[in-house]
Amino acid sequence: ELKVEQNPLFLSMQEGKNYTIYCNYSTTSDRLYWYRQDPGKSLESLFVLLSNGAVKQEGRLMASLDTKARLSTLHITAAVHDLSATYFCAVDNINNNDMRFGAGTRLTVKP
Amino acid sequence: KAGVTQTPRYLIKTRGQQVTLSCSPISGHRSVSWYQQTPGQGLQFLFEYFSETQRNKGNFPGRFSGRQFSNSRSEMNVSTLELGDSALYLCASSLLVGAGELFFGEGSRLTVL
Numbered sequence: 340e341l342k343v344e345q346n347p348l349f350l351s352m353q354e355g356k357n358y359t360i361y362c363n364y365s366t367t368s369d370r371l372y373w374y375r376q377d378p379g380k381s382l383e384s385l386f387v388l389l390s391n392g393a394v395k396q397e398g399r400l401m402a403s404l405d406t407k408a409r410l411s412t413l414h415i416t417a418a419v420h421d422l423s424a425t426y427f428c429a430v431d432n433i434n435n436n437d438m439r440f441g442a443g444t445r446l447t448v449k450p
Numbered sequence: 451k452a453g454v455t456q457t458p459r460y461l462i463k464t465r466g467q468q469v470t471l472s473c474s475p476i477s478g479h480r481s482v483s484w485y486q487q488t489p490g491q492g493l494q495f496l497f498e499y500f501s502e503t504q505r506n507k508g509n510f511p512g513r514f515s516g517r518q519f520s521n522s523r524s525e526m527n528v529s530t531l532e533l534g535d536s537a538l539y540l541c542a543s544s545l546l547v548g549a550g551e552l553f554f555g556e557g558s559r560l561t562v563l
Contacts, residue, residue: 381540384553440493
């Protein structure tokens with residue numbers, strides 16, 4: 340069964356600092372997604388990574404995918420308060436044709 | 451273009467009742483997936499519909515059911531509600547079945563008393 344693990348689950352960081360969120364998954368997949376969820380809101384798609392070595396950047400966020408290591412990273416550069424949210428990674432579960440989500444990383448950026 | 455629309459946004463039910471939630475996908479999207487989100491279990495896949503057919507199903511009891519109409523709109527139904535069914539129910543649409551970027555609605559927050 341496909342398992343998707345994120346770490347850390349909780350992250351408190353100061354504005355201006357850099358940090359990385361990690362997403363490991365247990366079976367072969369070459370499609371990985373990152374979503375953002377604000378409190379009480381729905382999930383917003385951030386990145387779609389479709390191949391080994393894929394790297395995408397949007398503002399202060401950069402996501403990468405290593406399918407051989409079954410690892411994706413979401414790197415935050417010079418964090419600002421507006422980035423405070425919960426970030427989910429998700430992987431296409433080929434066996435069941437669904438998308439399997441990690442537990443989410445709750446990010447809090449403090450001034 | 452309009453996003454995924456879910457109704458109702460909030461509802462309160464009592465144990466034993468049933469509930470129906472509705473989802474209208476993005477125009478042109480024929481796949482609709484449903485997820486349950488709770489603090490304890492996170493996001494769990496319920497089922498996916500494509501062209502009015504259930505294509506796959508998560509590990510939920512038969513009290514959870516759904517359907518899709520010819521215009522791709524979908525409904526999910528939960529019968530004999532239990533306290534543990536309290537959750538945010540999220541609908542997502544996509545162009546592809548079983549894969550691809552999901553576009554989520556705002557969700558229906560169900561509270562069971």
